[in-house]
Amino acid sequence: MHTQTIAELAAGLRAGDFSSEELTRTLLDRIGRLDPQLNAFITVTAEPALEQARAADRRRAAGESGALTGVPIAHKDIFCTLGVRTSCGSRILDNFIAPYDATVVEKCQAAGLVMLGKTNMDEFAMGSSTETSYYGPTRNPWDLNAVPGGSSGGSAAAVAARLVPGATGTDTGGSIRQPASLCGVTGLKPTYGRVSRWGMIAYASSLDQGGAFGRTAEDVALLLQVMAGFDPRDSTSADQPVPDYSATLNDPLAGLKIGLPREYFGEGLDAQVAEVIEESLAEYRRLGAELVEISLPNAGLAIPSYYVIAPAECSSNLARFDGVRYGYRCENPQDLLDLYTRSRGEGFGAEVKRRIMIGTYALSAGYYDAYYLKAQQIRRLIGQDFRAALAQVDVIMGPTSPTVAFDLGEKVDDPVTMYLSDIYTIAVNLAGLPGMSIPVGFVDGRPVGLQSIGNYFAEAKLLNVAQRYQQVTDWHRRLPPVG
């Protein structure tokens, strides 16, 4: 049962082949067996999951079920879940029980999806390996010595290891696409504003976007259908109709124009990864697509610009974690300053502190113009590059990450090298565009992901482009050597 996709499970539930409760038990058993070595979950909500599953079975019996009623998923621990710990991978929220549901969680629940638990992540989504989590690193199901990528590494690993058929994630600079690539699963970061940020703990508000992991484009389409939509509680949410993402999945690709940015195939890209990517592009040519070289002249400025804007916003967003109202508070504070400095000093990990300090510095009087304002100008240029390119081509493709999964501990002490693993994904967040990663092969047993970038609100096109590839390949069906 655990190897089935969401679409297959939904069909099985519909046909009465098994109940949601049986399915949920099977997956909970699997999590109990395999997660101790993977550490993909921060919290497993077994009892509430079984209750939700039974409720789903009753709804189905009563003829009130929807397309996905009774299908289990997991949520990244960045989404607030009523009555369940929402830690954001941080000690500072280790004791935080959210008093409300994020819009994404609410929508999933309304669709009858069963939540199995909350997945591991880099602390406050700051990281590319899930190693900055207070709860310890998640391991890559393809190789337990490798990182799963990050920050949504727990969700990606759980889907790859078949602990859950699908999971939510968030992506600020690549946090869905890069772990999807490193774990060999399908991940989509929608257009900024497509999925509500209400209840999604903010890292960098102007870049954060919720999205989904699945094993297939078809599954991701089903999950996005549930998650997307305007939310009056999020002022940056887009008031745009949500198309039927499944309806256009099988459209032919003949005549599709794919742009290949030369900046994404140059120095820094692992040669073996490049070969795998070339092979996948050849597959697209066989599917009828036309490949054209394009240029994103300011691509090289994406990382420096991101590492000013994101820390600047994070320095402000994380100011609320002060030990006053909720979350971690230091023992015996002597006075207010002591309460602040020790609660935050003890509650946050090194990477979070690093970004808070960078951001605080970048916003300081006298530096604002040189850093924050300049970074925003670059951000506009990057957006212009993409818009110009997407006026010529339908989608842009390239590697999701310059390398396959690296070893645990390999880059954790070298932040700049770590930051470079998001070199192809970050610009997409700065532009606010949708981006997707699908598995297209392996290097030394570790998965390689192909990134496709579409125009604003062109998620249906990306899903279609991914689906057609998955219909003629089986990389997404390969099973990792666990359990």
Add this chain to the structure above:
Amino acid sequence: MEWETVIGLEIHAQLSTNSKIFSGAATAYGAAPNTQACAIDLGLPGVLPVLNREAVRMAVMFGLAIEAGVARRSVFARKNYFYPDLPKGYQISQYELPVVQRGQISIDLEDGDSKVIGITRAHLEEDAGKSLHEDFHGLSGIDLNRAGTPLLEIVSEPDLRSSREAVAYMKKLHTLVRYLGICDGNMQEGSFRCDANVSVRPKGQAAFGTRAEIKNLNSFRFVERAIEFEVQRQIELLEDGGTVVQETRLYDPDKGETRAMRSKEEANDYRYFPDPDLLPLVLDEAFIESARTALPELPDARKQRFIDQYGLGAYDAGVLTASRELADYYEALVEALGGEPKLAANWVMGDLAAALNKAGLEIAQSPVGADRLAGLLERIQDRTISGKIAKEVFEALWNGEGEADAIIARRGLRQITDTTAIEQAIDAVLRANPEQLAQYRAGKDKLLGFFVGQVMKLTQGKANPQQLNDLLAKKLKA
């Protein structure tokens, strides 16, 4: 040396919206601590602000009323600092692009002239919560009911030259925001408070002196006293060869002095940047026009109309239009009375104002409504009662004894206007006081008052004073 004072005020007016500026929690004053603070006000993880449309409408009305530019596009920014009653660690405010741009307001000076004061800007922002240090031993309490309450911060140009001008300006804005119905103006509850930037410079010098900012003044009297103290302090300092340091000061009303809170060196670097959770505020013409349509007659226009329409002097018109409620009361009274605007003005500014003042009531709480007061003034007008008796009737009205006519009838206060009756009373008094009559006729004119008093006493004050005077004069001459 002769010194010139330079003052600029930053006034915080709490907008009278039902809910907070970025959340749906109620804004009512005085609820139990933290009962009016929702997840957004508490700054819980994952919450997001959504701008209150009504707060924007109120800010636009204010902008239109001070003839300011209303920004078609303005931006909310985060002002970052740590304080326990600031739940998010930043205040959402407007920084580079405020919704209300440069405007002006005219104030009346004591010499009868008026002066135009520039208003640099007015911007929307959220209030912080309150720290309560008194109620807990060794601990501080935090009440977040006020957190997220909408404020309009109104920043003046440094155009004010004395504490009196500052108070006149503050009063003028106080009147205006209440006319507009955008702020209840309750200063005790902190709905209308100000920070004063004060400096002095040698008269004739163009450059400004170094200023001190006096924080959180919540009464007109405190504003006046704090500025006066501060001006004196700075002058003395400078004359002794010292220098004024730029700093934030607090006014202690008990001691009547200001004292340093923090200097510029210790000032926070607020690290303002545009709030990424809120899109720029874009206003279309229709929204601005609907705010314009909703504007009431403004205080200056109403004052001028009172002068033109009712023939009142500038002072009286100013007093009667000082609040919208008072002006409404006055107009209701004149209408009920079918005229007599001066009589009405005298009573509203005289007996009624005195009684309200004594009882500590606002005009809206007056136990004597405009209709009832009109009933009384009609009886003065048709000479049923004298002005003096009217004061007694007014007191009865105030005490809730019913309509003026009923009180006059029940107490038998109807004025005696019958010549024969008054003459009879005069004759009786003259007969009873032959000595005084003789003295009067011998030239002791002062005794006229004695006879008036005696006749009034005999008629229980009901004799028509004018008739009494005329008839008495005739009889005394005879």
